[in-house]
Amino acid sequence: MSSHSLRVGIAGLSGRMGQMLVRSVLDAGCRVTGGICRDPGENGLSMNELTREGAITLCADMTQLATMSDVVIDFTHVSTVIPHAEALKDTGTPWILGTTGLSETDQKAVAVAAQSIPVVQAANFSAGVTLVLRLAREMGAALSAERFDAEIVEMHHRQKVDAPSGTALAIGEAVAKGRDVTFADVRTPAREGQCGARKTGEIGFAALRGGQIVGEHTVLFTSATEQIALSHRAFDRRVFADGAVQAAEWSAGKTAGLYNMEDVLGLT
Structure with a gap:
């Protein structure tokens, strides 16, 4: 799959990282197909501003986002990890996970999902x-x-x-x-x-x-x-977004498993 055809979903679209991810995805030649967010108006962004880059669909939940995406990048809150793991496992969608602060139970849910889908998990994608x-x-x-x-x-x-x-x-x-x-x-x-x-x-x-x-x-x-x-x-938060997009492109076609940025950079 070429980067120009890769459909990327963004969890946490309206957040500071979510907006940087939109830029990074587009600069990489991929498509932003959809996103989810707790509040479309957070950070002072209007619905039009959130979708100004084109046809970005605001989804009701992770399942809807996953079904329209080839890969989902997720920088949200620890409370979403378990439901997101279940949704992505069920839809078979690769998961780029940058959420931190996971409990042992949360991490087990990630590990279970990784038995069915590629999961690239990192505390920092730089x-x-x-x-x-x-x-x-x-x-x-x-x-x-x-x-x-x-x-x-x-x-x-x-x-x-x-x-x-x-x-x-x-x-x-x-x-x-x-x-x-x-x-x-x-x-x-x-x-x-x-x-x-x-x-x-x-x-x-x-x-x-x-x-x-x-x-x-x-x-x-x-x-x-x-x-x-x-x-x-x-020096710039963009480094984290660019790294996550690199991981998203790398995950295309990978077998199920729990990966990290060392895998993405070819260090393992």
Whole structure:
């Protein structure tokens, strides 16, 4: 299937990311066939403005969107993950999932869907962040927890409602995977007050908020004698939309399975 014939549906059409996805899909030569959104008027957008790029149908639900699309890109809310997983599995439509903050139950629903359809799931669709995650895993394996403390610092715009960011958590998971430990066992939330000395092996997080910063992430490996920092800075949210569209094009014709951006970039 050529990119010019690929029909892309967008979940969360009226959001900031949804509107960037429209631009990225069209710039890639694909078609935006439809979208769903909680409120067509959110962010001050009118119905006409939402559909100004052409025949973009506002769908009532995911099932309607999936039936008219070759692939669906989904940057919505964690509360939609399970119903979206069921709808896309039933219609056989590939799913590009960028929603973060999933519970164990949500992730199981994604895994079940991936038995029937291609699912490309990523906390961040940037090529640069994908490489950071890979390097964080390799550094976690090479720099032992007994010698190197791992800390992750992230900063985002003042409107961001969750902390740490999904990308920061993904970096933490990569470090834990490299060290062959369970992330939930070593994750440490933000420190405040009399929290005691740092424990060997824990992975700490600090979340900063301010202005309109798109996204900055740094993982620090610090020993008694040296420090290594691995950083990524996004200048434009368009990088996330472009990466998601790249994943959508890659998913065409793929067999069922749970994939990530390393697969899309040919790193696996």
